[in-house]
Amino acid sequence: MAKIEKVLVVGAGTMGSGIAQAAATAGYKTTMVDMKQEFVDAGFGKIKTPLEKRITEGKMRREDLDRILANLKGTTDVEAAAREADLVIEAVFEEFKIKEDLFKRIAKVAKPTVVVATNTSSLSVTQLAKSFGAPDRFGGLHFFNPAAVNKLVEVVKGHGTTPETFSALWDFALRLGKVPIETKDSFGFCVNRFFVPFLNEACRLLEEKVADAATIDAATNEVLGTTMGPFALMNFTGIPIGYHAEETLHQSFGAFYKPADVLREMFEKKQLFEIAGKPDPTKFEAVKARLLGVLFGITAQLVDEGVASREATDKGALLGLRWGHGPFALMNQVGTAQALRYARALHDKWGKAFPLSPSLQKAGERNEAWNLRNVVVDVQGHVAVITIDRPEALNALNPKVLTELGEAFTAVANNKEVRAAVLTGSGKAFVAGADIKAMANQTAMESLAMTTLGQRVVRHIELMVKPVIAAVNGFAFGGGCELALACDVILAAETAQFALPEVGLGIHPGFGGTQRLPRLIGPVRAKELIFTGDRITAQQAEKIGLVNKVVKDAELLPEALRIAHKIAEMAPLAIGLAKESVNRGLETDIDSGLALETNSVTLTFATQDQKEGMRAFLEKRKANFTGR
Ligand code: DAK
Numbered sequence: 001m002a003k004i005e006k007v008l009v010v011g012a013g014t015m016g017s018g019i020a021q022a023a024a025t026a027g028y029k030t031t032m033v034d035m036k037q038e039f040v041d042a043g044f045g046k047i048k049t050p051l052e053k054r055i056t057e058g059k060m061r062r063e064d065l066d067r068i069l070a071n072l073k074g075t076t077d078v079e080a081a082a083r084e085a086d087l088v089i090e091a092v093f094e095e096f097k098i099k100e101d102l103f104k105r106i107a108k109v110a111k112p113t114v115v116v117a118t119n120t121s122s123l124s125v126t127q128l129a130k131s132f133g134a135p136d137r138f139g140g141l142h143f144f145n146p147a148a149v150n151k152l153v154e155v156v157k158g159h160g161t162t163p164e165t166f167s168a169l170w171d172f173a174l175r176l177g178k179v180p181i182e183t184k185d186s187f188g189f190c191v192n193r194f195f196v197p198f199l200n201e202a203c204r205l206l207e208e209k210v211a212d213a214a215t216i217d218a219a220t221n222e223v224l225g226t227t228m229g230p231f232a233l234m235n236f237t238g239i240p241i242g243y244h245a246e247e248t249l250h251q252s253f254g255a256f257y258k259p260a261d262v263l264r265e266m267f268e269k270k271q272l273f274e275i276a277g278k279p280d281p282t283k284f285e286a287v288k289a290r291l292l293g294v295l296f297g298i299t300a301q302l303v304d305e306g307v308a309s310r311e312a313t314d315k316g317a318l319l320g321l322r323w324g325h326g327p328f329a330l331m332n333q334v335g336t337a338q339a340l341r342y343a344r345a346l347h348d349k350w351g352k353a354f355p356l357s358p359s360l361q362k363a364g365e366r367n368e369a370w371n372l373r374n375v376v377v378d379v380q381g382h383v384a385v386i387t388i389d390r391p392e393a394l395n396a397l398n399p400k401v402l403t404e405l406g407e408a409f410t411a412v413a414n415n416k417e418v419r420a421a422v423l424t425g426s427g428k429a430f431v432a433g434a435d436i437k438a439m440a441n442q443t444a445m446e447s448l449a450m451t452t453l454g455q456r457v458v459r460h461i462e463l464m465v466k467p468v469i470a471a472v473n474g475f476a477f478g479g480g481c482e483l484a485l486a487c488d489v490i491l492a493a494e495t496a497q498f499a500l501p502e503v504g505l506g507i508h509p510g511f512g513g514t515q516r517l518p519r520l521i522g523p524v525r526a527k528e529l530i531f532t533g534d535r536i537t538a539q540q541a542e543k544i545g546l547v548n549k550v551v552k553d554a555e556l557l558p559e560a561l562r563i564a565h566k567i568a569e570m571a572p573l574a575i576g577l578a579k580e581s582v583n584r585g586l587e588t589d590i591d592s593g594l595a596l597e598t599n600s601v602t603l604t605f606a607t608q609d610q611k612e613g614m615r616a617f618l619e620k621r622k623a624n625f626t627g628r
Contacts, residue, residue, distance in 0.1 A: 002113035004172055005029060008085035010078060010102060012043025015119055016091035018147025021047045022176045023089075024071035025148070031073045031081045040074035047072070047148070082106045082114075087172060089141055091119040094244070099123065100131040107133045115168050117141040121192055122248040125158035125185040135160025139169050142189055143178075144320040145237070151392070152320035153178040154189045171554065179319055179391040179427050181312035187252040188245070190308035191316040194298040194327065196245045196257075201294040202230035203260035206273075210290070211283040218279035219287040225324020231273040243267040255353040256346075289342055292334070297343035299327040300357035311372055311389065318392045331360075332369040340364025375404035376426075377411060382419040382568035383561060384412045391427030397479045398435035399450060406457045413464050419568040419575075419627070422560045423461075423487060424471040430496065431480025436505065447510075454479065454511045462486040462583060465576030467567050471560035472496045472538070472547070482511035485520060488579060489563060490547040492538035493556040498546060501533040519586060521545050571609035572627040577601070 005028065009020040012034040020032040020043070034040045051068070054060035075081050082088060088106055092098055099118065106116065116138045118128050129135035140156025153173040157166055166182075173180040183189040188196060202216050211219070217229020234242050243264065249257040259267075266273065299313050308316070314326020331339040340360055347356045363370065374390045386408045388395040395401070412421050425431055434454065439447065461468050461483070470476075470487035477499045484490050484498075492498075500517070502508050509517075509530060518526035521544050529536070538550040551559045567575060577600045585593030604610050608628045616623035 002086055002111070004086040004115070004168065006084050006086050007031070008033065008081045008088045009091060010034075010088065010106075011091035011093075011119075012040050012046075012074070013091065014046065014145060015143060015147050016089075017043035017046040018145070018149075019089055019091055019119065019141075019143055020072060021068065021148040022143075022178075024068045026176045028071065028175075029073075030071055031075060031085070033075050033078050033081050035076060037074075037076055040076060044072075044074060078102070078105060079109045082110045085110065085114060087168075088114060088116045089119060090117070091143075094120065094122060096123055096127070099128055103128065103132040107131075113137075115139075115165055117169055119143055121189070122187065122245055124187070125156045126160065129158045129160055136162045137165050139165055140183075140185065140189070141169055141173065142183075144191070150320065151177070151179045152191070152316060153180045154183045154191065154316070154320075155180045156183050156185050156189055158185050174427070175553075177428050179315060181308060181315050183312070184305075184307045186302070186305065186307045188249050190302060190313055191320045192245055193249070193302050193307065194295055194313075195317075195321060196242065196249055197298060198291060198294050199230045199234060199242050200246050200257070200260050200263060201291055203263040205287055205290055206231075207260055207262040211280065211287050212277055213273050213275045214277035215279040215281075215283050216287050216291075217275060218281075219284040220291060222284065223288050223292065223330075226322065229275075231275045235272045235275060239263070239266045239270075239272070256350050289345065292330070292339070293342035293346040295327050296331055296339040296360065297346055297354060297357065300343070300360035301355060304357050304359050310370055314372065315392060326372075328370045328372055332372070335367055336360070336363040336369060337365075337367035373404060374401045375408045377408045379415065379418060380561070381565070382417060383564040384415065384418045384421045385557075385561070386412065386421055386423050387426050388424070388431055389426040391425075391429070393435065393437075394427070394429035394432035394475060395425040395480070396432050396435040396437075397454065397483075398438040399453060401435075402450070402453050402457050406453070406460065409457065409460050409464060409468075413460075413466065416627070418466065419572045420466055420564040421468045422471050422557070422564050423468055423483070424473055424557065424560070425480075427474070429475040429477075429480070430470070430472040431477070431483055432475045433478030433480055433501070434511070439507075451510050458483060458486040458511050463580075465579065466572070467564075467575060467579060469560045469564055471556050472498075473553070473556055475499075477535075478502055478509065478513075479511045482509060482513040482516070485516040486512065491556060491560050491563075492541060492547040492550050493553040494538055494550055495553055496538040496541075496550075497535050498529075498538075498541045499533060499535040500530050501535075503531060504533045517546075569625070571604075571607070571613055571623075571625045573607050573609055574604050574613075577603060 007023045007028045007030045009016050009032050012032045020030050024030040032043050051065050055062055116132050118125060118140055119142055121142055125140040129138035132138050135158055139158055139161040142154035144150040144152045155169050155173060170180050205211060205216055206213055213231040217231050220229040243259055246259040303310050310328045314328050317323040317326045343360060346354045376387045376389050378385045390401055412418050467488040469489040470484040472484055472492045475497055476484050478501055481498050481500055500509050500513050525544050541547045542550050581597045581600045584596055609625045613623045
């Protein structure tokens with residue numbers, strides 16, 4: 001798959017200009033195309049006006065805007081632009097025929113390696129791929145408004161999308177600083193599938209006079225931690241968007257998704273909802289029961305259908321919709337038994353049109369919480385990759401993440417197949433530190449509990465027999481830097497940054513930073529970093545010996561895996577003993593260290609691997625170590 005350098009965004013409207021801005025900001029040579037020059041100019045205006053305002057407010061430097069604009073071109077000649085592009089993102093009017101014609105035109109002129117993505121929110125990616133003619137190089141990139149700012153991107157696999165195309169689109173989203181979630185090619189993908197009927201149900205509550213709009217908005221804000229309820233939001237984004245989206249879902253998923261009469265009326269009369277008034281809290285419970293019933297019922301269904309995972313669905317709500325809670329985390333809060341009752345009430349009313357999710361039924365009948373993971377373990381042969389996956393908070397370490405990290409490393413330690421591990425983060429951070437929100441109001445005793453938990457995990461990584469490679473993919477701040485310091489090898493991506501900013505928060509490093517950093521880079525350098533809280537680049541970190549080496553962003557994981565697999569080919573017991581000798585030896589005087597080494601190396605002679613290693617050398621063949 002060719003490297004993506006030149007990006008073409010077709011459509012200079014709200015979404016197209018936002019996507020073009022995001023691509024140009026990330027350093028891609030980006031062309032924005034539209035049918036008429038005035039549309040292209042308007043697209044540039046949409047990009048420049050808010051950024052000029054930020055400059056006036058002192059929130060952005062002019063040179064940063066100049067840099068973005070230097071990466072951005074506008075044209076009306078789609079063919080000429082398509083000839084050059086490595087990636088084409090279509091963001092034109094949401095009509096199949098218009099998109100179909102466009103993809104046919106692009107297919108005629110584009111490079112044979114071009115990757116094409118549609119930003120459709122309601123059409124089938126698989127059907128659109130047919131009009132391009134090479135479904136293997138076609139997928140969906142569904143951005144959320146405002147596309148330049150909103151962190152979420154749904155990366156959609158059409159039936160023909162190859163794994164290479166999917167990962168090219170996924171990596172592109174990452175380079176834009178977005179949090180991608182994988183979704184199946186199903187109408188509404190993940191987020192609109194539950195969000196649009198959620199808005200529609202709010203309309204039904206209004207027309208059934210269960211509550212007025214102000215009350216429904218206030219009840220929603222209370223339960224979801226939002227600042228705009230359904231009606232305020234629909235007024236803000238425009239009624240037609242919600243209406244059309246609901247109508248598309250209606251055609252695919254049946255009666256439950258039929259647009260509410262009041263929504264259709266507002267759409268036809270081009271009116272906005274009346275949202276003024278004093279909310280009536282006595283009606284909150286009735287409103288919540290219905291809205292949560294829709295939310296819980298549909299999100300559980302879409303996960304059962306394989307549209308997205310539970311974790312991805314929660315990320316969709318947190319990042320795409322800026323809710324305070326994901327639906328599955330919220331189900332855990334109210335209890336899955338209660339969540340099932342809410343969903344069942346709708347099922348009883350609608351029958352087959354609102355099917356009851358089997359997984360929700362199963363969990364709810366036992367009132368079992370969903371197991372939502374923030375740490376993912378992927379075992380690839382003798383190597384385990386442990387990924388901290390909480391990108392919405394830059395992988396900040398809260399008690400849940402620390403507990404799961406502990407469990408992950410225990411599982412790796414106990415897995416006889418695994419000989420080395422790689423630790424990394426998802427999104428643009430390795431780990432941006434201990435969770436400040438979780439710590440802000442902690443008492444000293446609560447802080448002690450978190451320190452104990454965190455230090456136990458970090459020490460476990462340091463002491464475990466199997467080597468651990470930190471693949472630092474982005475911010476490694478505070479507790480994140482300390483986590484990396486406990487690893488045996490530290491690789492950094494070019495764009496990674498390191499810092500110990502704790503003193504700026506009125507605390508100091510608490511996961512071993514005051515101890516391990518001076519041992520690694522010397523006390524004066526460590527004190528400078530700890531006392532100033534300064535951020536340093538990956539290159540500076542390499543210079544002071546904080547990291548082993550810096551590699552290109554795209555090569556970070558492959559390089560970490562290469563080293564891990566190489567280690568995994570060596571004698572595991574000898575490596576474990578060597579790791580212990582180095583670590584313990586650093587904490588003692590040279591004579592004690594050498595004594596430790598003597599005992600340790602002597603022990604290797606009691607292993608079968610020593611016999612195998614030396615025999616293999618003499619027999620001029622590769623050793624086959626078994627870890628015995
Ligand atoms: N904790 C909680 N949330 C965090 C976070 C953190 N450390 N870092 C980032 N986030 C959240 C942000 O609040 C934001 O959430 P929303 O506002 O969207 O809800 C989201 O992640 C995205 O972050 P930004 O919008 O800020 O992203 P930017 O790219 O603009 O900035 C940044 C990235 C890394 C420069 C910035 O997020 C930042 O400065 N973050 C804080 C970094 C930091 O100060 N880290 C050190 C944390 S203190 C102890 C044990 C351990 C420790 C101390 C004591 N004992 C238990 C006593 C260790 C302490 C630390 O690590």
